Amino acid sequence: MAFHSVERLLSAARTQPLWEAVLNDDLEETGSDRDSSWSQMSRLWTAMKETQADYDPARRSSSGLAGGDGALLEGEGPGLCGDFFRTVIATALKAGECNACMRRIVASPTAGSSGVLPAVLIPLSRRDGLEDEIMVQALYVAAGFGQVIAARASIAGAEGGCQAEVGAASAMAAAALVHVMGGTPEAMAHAAALALANTLGLVCDPVGGLVEVPCIGRNVMGAVNALSCAEMALSGVKSRIPCDEVIDAMGEVGKLMPASLRETGHGGMAATPTARRLSDPGTE
Amino acid sequence: MSIFDIMGPIMIGPSSSHTAGAARIGRIARRLLGKCPARAELLLHGSFAATGEGHGTDKALVAGLLDMAPDDPRLPISFELAREAGMEVTVGRISLQDAHPNTALLRLSTASGETLEVRGASLGGGRVRIDAIDGLAAAFTGDLPTLIIRNQDRPGQVAEVARVLSHRQVNIATMQLYRDMRGGLAVMVIESDQPIWDTAIQELLALDGIVRVTYLNMTEV
DSSP, X not given: OOOOOHHHHHHHTTSSOHHHHHHHHHHHHHOOOHHHHHHHHHHHHHHHHHHHHHOOTTOOOTTSSSOSHHHHTSSSOOSSSOHHHHHHHXXXXXXXXXXXXXXXXXXXXXXXXXXHHHHHHHHHHHHTTOOHHHHHHHHHHHHHHHHHHHHHSOSOHHHHOHIIIIIHHHHHHHHHHHHHTTOOHHHHHHHHHHHHHHXXXXXXXXXXXXXXXXXXXXXXXXXXXXXXXXXXXXXXXXXXXXXXXXXXXXXXXXXXSOGGGBSSSSSGGGGSHHHHHHHOTTTO | OOGGGTSOOEEESSOIIIIIHHHHHHHHHHHHHOSOOSEEXXXXXXXXXXXXXXXXXXXXXXXXXXXXXXTOTTGGGHHHHHHHTXXXXXXXXXXXXXXXXXXXXXXXXXXXXXXXXXXXXXXXXXXXXXXXXXXXXXXXXXXXXXXXXXXXXXXXXXXXXXXXXXXXXXXXXXXXXXXXXXXXXXXXXXXXXXXXXXXXHHHHHTSTTEEEEEEEXXXXX
């Protein structure tokens, strides 16, 4: 039976590492075996790294709106953010741009939010010289929290807005980061709750209905938010509202959102005069 | 719900529903037809029609018809590859009754005159469901080996098919029955836990009243 609450996930993690609880539960659910599950998750991690290697700054999406920004974040910057932070931003942009340019990506949990997990995990694994094993474990942690969010709320922008996609990805990434840094399951839950609470109300308003603007930038926000929330949770900051209740609140906010702000391309950024001009083929 | 419905699939962007799901619908249709179509008419309904072009839904459907997986890097150039393969493609819009918002209706024909009409819906996260074949209702995902049997609607047909499968040690996971009218043409959709061998399919075809047997195994290379 898949996890429907973080509370149950935490209680399963009392007798085993949380990532392993997620893995074992999935084996029971799907009848799959441990080796093939692990190699499938390992393939996702490898594919995330391959997307980054595949990035080409000269590539543009068919609309012409996406591409090239990731490369602008390479090399020495203006000195505002440190190297690590700058690499996180670049990685999120590159993943998002690869997605918009019809390259191979890993939906995590969706294609539109596919930049968040790679953006925090890949730079961290490189900076600290971490083994693939702990990164694959972190993906199980992310999947466990994602599963609860999908069950209690939604991970589809058309149902819950961007908070259900980038917000969910950010919460999953925050929990994954806590695992990599050796934090407790409770700290993972606090990190996920803090991250999701920060993105509550985020609408899905893609310009021209395309997964480009503002989606790619929101992946950067999701990654940076995940880092802050993991840092807070690892330092002992606790979410005042339990993770399950934050997830439920996200689901409720999604239901209250008008259709124009749920992936229809009719509201928010999509409704700006410039967006309308850009998405009208007659004037492009 | 598996954790791999949350993490993954590995896919060509930009949209799991509009791109990856569309590619899978196309590929299931290709496997159901059994060969590369010479002509393919792609009709897009709902959100597929509204935002499909920007998401490469048409390219993904054609890639699937060329038997590409949703993560095949050649997906963006599928129209060129279809031309090389001698597949004539037309794309249009359609408004269907009671259809999922992300639905495609594919009308396929081969050089030797076989035809197939498949209606598929993309449910999100790359998961799909085939909702109709040749106008007859169905509901299967292609996740398990699937038999689609068209038969005369008369007593004993289901028992005969079940007998053949049990004799071949095939465990039936799900079974659905549909018909267009009493005593007319009926469809059995059977999902099984094991792959089904060609000998079993031949035995089914030899049964009296069985019109057509189509076998779908998406795991097979």
